[in-house]
Amino acid sequence: xxxxxxxxxxxxxxxxxxxxxxxxANPFSRNPVTSAMFLVLTIISMAGxxxxxxxxxxxxxxxxxxxGAVMVLFLFVIMLLDIKEEERRRLNKAALGIGGVxxxxxxxxxVRALVQATPLASAAGQRAEGSTKPLGRLLFTEYLLPxxxxxxxxxxxxxxVILLSKKEMK
Amino acid sequence: MDFxxxxxxxxxFMLFSAVKIVLVFAVAMTGVAYAVLVERKxxxxxxxxxxxxRAAPFFVHYLPVVGPFLTKLGIFQPxxxxxxxxxxxxxxxxxxxxxxxxxxxxxxxxxxxxxxxVIPFGSTLGNANNPMVIADLNVGILYTFGIVSLGVYGIVLxxxxxxxxxxxxxxxxxxxxxxxxxxxxGMSVVSVFLVxxxxxxxxxxxxxxxxxxxxxxxxxxLAFFIFLVSAFAETNRLPFDLxxxxxxxxxxxHTEYSSMxxxxxxLGEYAAMIGASAMMVTLFLGGWTPIWGGAPASSLLVGLxxxxxxxxxxxxxxxxxxxxxxxxxxxxxxxxxxxxxRRFIPLALVNIIITAGLIALTHK
Numbered sequence: 001x002x003x004x005x006x007x008x009x010x011x012x013x014x015x016x017x018x019x020x021x022x023x024x025a026n027p028f029s030r031n032p033v034t035s036a037m038f039l040v041l042t043i044i045s046m047a048g049x050x051x052x053x054x055x056x057x058x059x060x061x062x063x064x065x066x067x068g069a070v071m072v073l074f075l076f077v078i079m080l081l082d083i084k085e086e087e088r089r090r091l092n093k094a095a096l097g098i099g100g101v102x103x104x105x106x107x108x109x110x111v112r113a114l115v116q117a118t119p120l121a122s123a124a125g126q127r128a129e130g131s132t133k134p135l136g137r138l139l140f141t142e143y144l145l146p147x148x149x150x151x152x153x154x155x156x157x158x159x160x161v162i163l164l165s166k167k168e169m170k
Numbered sequence: 171m172d173f174x175x176x177x178x179x180x181x182x183f184m185l186f187s188a189v190k191i192v193l194v195f196a197v198a199m200t201g202v203a204y205a206v207l208v209e210r211k212x213x214x215x216x217x218x219x220x221x222x223x224r225a226a227p228f229f230v231h232y233l234p235v236v237g238p239f240l241t242k243l244g245i246f247q248p249x250x251x252x253x254x255x256x257x258x259x260x261x262x263x264x265x266x267x268x269x270x271x272x273x274x275x276x277x278x279x280x281x282x283x284x285x286x287x288v289i290p291f292g293s294t295l296g297n298a299n300n301p302m303v304i305a306d307l308n309v310g311i312l313y314t315f316g317i318v319s320l321g322v323y324g325i326v327l328x329x330x331x332x333x334x335x336x337x338x339x340x341x342x343x344x345x346x347x348x349x350x351x352x353x354x355x356g357m358s359v360v361s362v363f364l365v366x367x368x369x370x371x372x373x374x375x376x377x378x379x380x381x382x383x384x385x386x387x388x389x390x391x392l393a394f395f396i397f398l399v400s401a402f403a404e405t406n407r408l409p410f411d412l413x414x415x416x417x418x419x420x421x422x423x424h425t426e427y428s429s430m431x432x433x434x435x436x437l438g439e440y441a442a443m444i445g446a447s448a449m450m451v452t453l454f455l456g457g458w459t460p461i462w463g464g465a466p467a468s469s470l471l472v473g474l475x476x477x478x479x480x481x482x483x484x485x486x487x488x489x490x491x492x493x494x495x496x497x498x499x500x501x502x503x504x505x506x507x508x509x510x511x512r513r514f515i516p517l518a519l520v521n522i523i524i525t526a527g528l529i530a531l532t533h534k
Binding site for chain 2 (some may be wrong): 033037040047056057060061063064067069072073075076079080087132
């Protein structure tokens with residue numbers, strides 16, 4: 001008999017896939033705001049999956065950063081644009097095909113990795129679980145270089161935005 | 171009540187949690203209703219008026235002295251208001267986007283109530299295994315910020331769904347405002363957690379126990395100030411109520427709403443105020459700890475007194491919210507953005523660096 005976490009996992013995974021599908025190819029509405037809201041729901045379902053893995057920190061940050069900040073900005077931009085044109089456009093068949101191929105390729109890679117992988121039980125100590133302390137320690141010792149490179153990347157993006165928006169002030 | 175002891179621990183936990191959820195919800199709802207009354211009374215006193223002093227059910231008339239006194243205080247006004255909201259016509263304009271128009275009020279009030287789940291509102295009621303907090307999460311503060319950040323969708327979607335000019339402007343304003351102040355707010359608490367060394371809100375309260383001199387408001391005054399002002403912006407209260415701004419946007423994001431849907435926005439705003447006040451009490455005013463001592467309660471009576479302490483501090487912040495609303499004029503939009511991005515975020519960063527430096531120097 002499946003336990004409660006199992007049931008929750010299947011429910012949340014199902015929601016993630018369903019909302020993700022409705023985000024990119026909603027048959028009922030071509031409204032970009034609706035797509036954005038389904039993306040928010042996808043993100044929240046994924047946060048639920050993180051909670052099931054005891055990764056509370058990741059779940060909270062997922063909701064805080066993606067659902068609470070990034071998607072609000074998306075919505076802000078969508079609402080300021082003229083979206084009537086987008087609503088009229090039909091589903092692009094070629095894009096759907098290419099997207100399907102990409103999804104299949106990634107799914108193939110994942111399945112291959114799963115088949116080749118050894119059981120995870122031995123790696124239990126390595127997981128950056130609920131508490132933020134092990135996560136912070138790992139980030140500032142073992143993964144310090146990638147962490148710093150990522151922050152430089154964000155800085156570059158930030159400087160770029162400032163440059164672009166200040167263009168008219170010669 | 172003896173049968174509780176023979177229950178399975180899981181069942182016991184679920185039972186206690188359910189009771190706590192119902193109680194917190196009931197207290198928060200009553201708090202919202204009476205916060206509205208306090209708002210009306212305080213505004214009346216500040217403007218030299220009398221405020222609500224008529225509403226009363228018929229039997230109050232027969233009570234000597236007490237009856238007229240309560241009526242004058244407006245104690246029965248919230249019930250009349252609630253009844254009015256339910257009985258008014260729920261009008262949906264023909265040009266709105268129906269689905270969003272219906273879910274926006276709910277989205278604006280659910281997150282505000284959910285933040286209360288991680289607030290420790292008391293120590294114990296004598297039994298150490300049953301702390302007075304609904305969910306004692308290790309990442310308590312991040313949960314709160316995550317949920318609070320979802321509250322903006324209610325306002326943005328209301329603006330979008332109404333499909334008319336003024337609500338739309340209100341929604342756009344609120345999305346920019348809430349995001350910018352969330353950053354300042356989040357950064358201001360980083361220094362608090364540097365001092366405490368834990369994200370769990372119960373640990374934050376435990377750190378501050380031992381008397382008024384241990385409260386973090388005295389150790390992190392700058393963080394407290396930034397958090398307080400950001401809380402005003404997050405809850406859309408004056409001087410930062412630009413999404414609503416009745417003098418320029420009619421009613422802002424809720425212009426097209428009526429009846430109970432409007433009441434839900436109202437409820438969401440006051441529930442968000444209660445949530446923000448509870449956060450400030452927990453983070454900076456020692457949570458449920460009294461101004462002297464503060465060991466977890468070992469008897470029912472002490473436990474109840476801790477809850478009263480918490481509610482008293484909460485009430486202080488609620489009155490502050492209301493008082494400020496009627497004392498300060500509204501900020502202009504560019505001033506609001508300037509204050510958030512160019513004053514508070516750098517200030518909060520400096521505060522983090524100084525705090526971290528001091529800790530690094532003294533912590534060996």
